[in-house]
Amino acid sequence: MIDEKIRYDGEAPIYPYNEEDTSARNRHVTGERDVFGNEENHQIKYKTLSWQLVAVLMIAEIVSNGMLSLPSSGGVVGLVPNVILIVFLGIFGTFTAYLLVQFKLNHPEVHNMGDAGYILFGVVGREVLSAGTVIFAVFATGGQLLAGQIALGVLSDSKLCLMLYTGIFAIPTLIFSFPRTLDGLSWLCIPSVLSILIAGIVGMIGAGINPLEGRTTSLFLQPTFVNAFVSVTNPVFAYAGHFMFFILISEMRNPRDAMKAAYTLQGFATAYYTVFAIVTHWYLGDGVVSPSFSSLPTVWAKAAYGIAIPNFLIAGSLYAHTAAKLIFLRLFRNSNHLHSHTIVGWGTWTILILIMNAASFVLAVGVPIFSYLIGIAASLFASWYTYGIAGAFWIHDSYHLSGQGSWAWRRKPVMFVLSVLTFVAGGFICVAGTYVIVKLIIDAYDSGSVPPPFQC
Template identity: 30%
Template sequence: MSFPWSYSVLGLVPGLILTIVIAGLVLYTSLLVWEFCLRHPEVRDVCDLGQMIFWNNRAAFYFTAVMFILNNTFIQGLHCLVGAKYLNTITNHSVCTIGFSAIMALISWVCSLPRTFSTLAKLATASAIFTFISVLLATIFAAIEDHPAGYNSGGLLVGEPIVRAIPMKGETFVNGMNAFMNISYTFIGQITLPSFIAEMKEPKDFPKALWAVTICEIVVFSIVGAVIYAYTGTQYMTAPAFGSISNPIFMKVSFSFMIPTLIFLGVLYASVSARFVFFRFFQGTKHAGSHTVVGWASWAGILAVLWVFAFIIAEVIPFFSDLLSLMSSLFDSFFGFIFWGVAYGRMRYADYGPGFYKTRGIRGWLGMALNVGLVGIGLLFLSAGTYAAVQAIIDGYAANSFGGAFTCQSNGIVV
């Protein structure tokens, strides 16, 4: 639901083009991850993969592990933040925001306790269905309403909705970069793929699921983003876009269907992190695969620590779109682009030798250029992206657009 806001900043045409381009790059790099994992079935997670990509350097393992845990914990924090936003919205701020964040963290901790991906797969299916219903309802409600929320309320919120095919003249680099990273963040998830592939009964079937998911993402994200933006306009757009629906009942109904996803995605990343820690401690012992008191107590304890840190992140960084951008710049730079550009070079070098890009003809040169470009995009995220995200946060605090850390102040949607 951040796509409509991104389109309002980038313009509809560039926004849709970037959606397709980013989806294509994520599809391509995910296939690289899959190929690398098939070559190295001993890989259990992205940390093992990171070590192997960077010439089996143990320092690369520890670097990847730190970034891996931080990325996943930030995502958990994001879901605590948005969960508190939902609870504040639906209850008209009946409890302090810090209390709602804690409730969300506790619920998510309980839901994280299953130790197998097979159990989480059932929750994932339900989550996907409810998310589709949520965004479909939000799109329909935005289209059938006479006016978006805040219509003609004064200041910049005046006039009919303005829809731009290209960016508004004078749009800032900071806003544009944050909008771009919002789109990227939604697609990029390669960090979890090695963990999934390692547990698949038939890893060779992975591309089928990947293609199906990518096609569905492009269709749903593009239509939802474009339609909601078209009926809401630049000046009335919010992130997430539920806040642009003027009818309180419509807004709360569509937002409510998102709850399974708000819980599940945080649970998924918590489970991946916990598995990394748990199996490093208990691999080869009876606690890893049996129902022992030590095993379950350790699993629950690891998850509890992760959710406590996620809760702290949600309270220290209490804003939605800028948190997305910050996470994208810091972590997606590596796990979305840089790692896989290097992985391509390592695999082709192993197959064809030092001059692989020469011996393969035009295919080799194009492949090399594409993957050097991937590394370049990652470096752009890490440098310009981080600058834009941090500057947006500084500007938001200067304008008093955010609540304070560990605050009782409501972050709910007000219509």
């Protein structure tokens, strides 16, 4: 029997919880124990991260090769609209991060988007959002492998087969994704963040010293809807990392500090993206390509790509780790294999890590339109994880945890409207983004520009 009386502990309402009750009614209450429980006497401890290290993990994961497409967006819509969009999405992402963090505090048993989906939509929600998380993480790992392929190709003047570059890059990505806890990856993320920061600075200096002759840098442009929305998806997906927030917060010593990490991430990302997009687009003009480092003179391109490699590696490792961690928790939550050095636990973890990295590699080298598929995966899942579903979280919790039902929405009309608009925005990005990417795939096949699979 679930007690209907609400008890408050600090900011987050806590309800008595019956783990054996899987009814729809019980999905709307919060668990007394968090994902990993009391780890005092366990061999493997997960809840070790400070908010500072979580901020570093967030930056290493989100601020990566996605930013290299931002200047090219300015070449489609114009410098001013591109900057406005980057800043707006940074603010929007901060708002949705707040909603995600509050939902996690209200539901400490939530480890990933699949767990959150169960609370909102039951078994179907859990399976769909879990599958989406794994799929997107695998595709994102493959995206980092392609970034590494490009970097190694530039550094070696493309003397080797592109598929071989991807394989070379996949090996350290696999190794770095192997630690069972995020704490084991967090210290690697410090040089990762430094590498992408310095690489961006080197890229901006290279562009400033070597501006493209005869360039045109337009403040405003009037593209077609498809071209415009493709350029819009670049900054949208550059912020697309919120799907990892629940997993990161679950391994914090004090989850109530999570917003400090989120504020650090969004402040850094928004400021850095804005400056990088303005400077690079201004000096390289509307014709700047994606990734933008490839528009630099050879020496500067090699320097920027070479410095950025650690970030590409660690970001890919984080994504592969995330995909494996979701399934691992699904298999062994509340079991001895989660917190102990057992053969079954380590054997399963090893297999999962190998599968996630192998799938990313095969997709990256074997699917000619893989870069387009990354866009589709981002449209289908990242649009919801980073933006849309956060609105549903607030609507759900304000209804079920307040004890006031729909009256809670009327008491906070601004938050209710913002949450509804957030959900609608996620739906629009999902539908429109998928449409334009599919159209680009059709156009690529019609023009004969799609190469064969496993091409060297």
